[in-house]
Amino acid sequence: MNRLTSRWYEHFVRPLLFRMDPETAHHLALRALRVPGALAGLRGFGPAAQPLMLFGVSFRNPLGLAAGFDKNGVALPVWEALGFGFVEIGTVTARPQPGNPRPRIFRYSGPEALINRLGFNNDGAEVIAQRLRRLRGSARPPSIPIGINLGKSRLTPIEEAAADYLYSFRLLQPLADYIALNVSSPNTPGLRSLQEHAALVELLRTITSENALFPAPKPILLKIAPDLSEMEMKEIISACEEFAIAGIIATNTTLDHSAIAPDADEQGGLSGSPLRGRSTAVVSFLRAHTRLPIIGVGGIFDAASAREKFEAGAQLLQVYTGYVYRGPGLLREILG
Ligand SMILES: Cc1cc2nc3c(=O)[nH]c(=O)nc-3n(C[C@H](O)[C@H](O)[C@H](O)COP(=O)(O)O)c2cc1C
Structure with missing residues (x-):
């Protein structure tokens, strides 16, 4: 079954999708998966459950869909039917925004990479x-954890970032199984400066103290860039420990395009196979310096690259670019 689906995707579906502009292909695939009847066909398709409990959340299996794939949370029942253990939606910003002008996703099929500069296009x-709220109250609410990834609205000045996250947090906290604070996307000017100590402390203090006021506080995670120095990572770890952050998501896309130079002529964040080594190195560094749970993400394309992240110290994994290249068969390949 697994072999068949990955061959079917790679030989028939992917060539069709890869003939299109990447963003058009993405929307088409999302729409196709949502047509009535598709869900029923998908049920029972995914791998067997491998439940695990982490920061108080019960995951169906350790492989999740990374942020950015379903930014607006429009296809949650589909990811569940395909067998994902959890889904992270977003990045969500306080205000709706269109993102950068198109084209803004670029495919590099040789090195199995993408570069994107979407810039947090989302419904707000x-x-x-x-x-x-509608989905949670429906006859079929999600049965896998839904993480919600929050970012800063483009129009909000960086000095007011904490208030901007807080606005989204107040609305979305009750609806999330965990909240991820994204301070690492390269396509919103200034966003990565929130990884610096003083700004990060302000953000974490604002969000964790608000979280404590809710009847059911939720785990708060931090998503970091792969382009940090060891000193910066140590400071991030100490801030996370000080504010009892539930875990670290490592990593977002990289601004270092040297792995695919001179092809990579587009601005934006690089993801996929060329990111694999760097993101694994970040996971290893974090694991050597903290006991906080780690979600490993970056260049996971098969069982070997998934094992590499686990061996480096991740407890959960996420995929984005690997899913674009390998399709639904990737889940069974990784989870067995
Ligand atoms: C087209 C695209 C859009 C993305 N959008 C987001 C986003 O909105 N928020 C976020 O935290 N990460 C976003 N990411 C980063 C991924 O979640 C992931 O951290 C990164 O791509 C590395 O994993 P991969 O090599 O499996 O793609 C995006 C990645 C891609 C390729």
């Missing part, structure tokens, strides 16, 4: 909260 916290 209010619309997404309403969508999730």
Whole structure:
């Protein structure tokens, strides 16, 4: 079954999708998966459950869909039917925003990579909260954990970032199984400066103290870049420990395009196979310096690259670019 589906995807579906502009292909695939009847066909398709408990959340298996794939949370039942152990939606910003002009996703098939500069195109916290409220109250609410990834609205000055995250947090906290604070996307000017100590402490203090006011506080995770120095990573770890952050997601896309130079002529964040080694190195460094749970993400394309992240110290994994290249068969290949 697994062999068949990955061959079917790689030989028939992928060539069709890869003939299109990457963003058009993405929307088409999302729409196809959502047509009535598709869900029923997908059920029972995924790997067997491998439950695990981490930061108080019960995961169906350790492989999740990374942030950015379903930014607006429009296809949650599909990811569940395909066998993902959890899904992280977003990045969600306080205000709806269109993102950068197109084209803004670029495919590099040889090195199995993508470069994107989407710039947080999303429906905004209010619309997404309403969508999730409806789904949670429906006859078939999600049975896998839904993480919600939050970022800063482009128009909000960086000095007011904490208030901007707080606005989205208040709306979305009750609807999330965990919240991920994204301070690492390269396509919102200034966002990565929130990884610096003083700004990070302010953000973590604002969000964790608000979280404590809710009847059911939720795990707060931090998603970091792969382009940090060891000193910067140590400071991030100490801030996370000080504010009892539940875990670290490592990593986002990289600004270092040297792995695919001179092909990589587009601006934006690089993901996929060329990111694999660097993100694994970040996971290893984190594991050597903290006991906090780690979600490993970056260049996971098969069982070997998944094992590498586990061996480096990750407890959970996420995929994005690997899923674009390998399709639904990737889940069974990794989870058995
Ligand atoms: C097209 C695209 C859009 C993305 N959007 C987001 C996003 O909105 N928020 C975020 O935290 N990460 C985003 N990411 C980063 C992924 O979640 C992931 O951290 C990164 O791509 C590395 O994993 P991969 O090599 O499996 O793709 C995006 C990645 C891609 C390729």
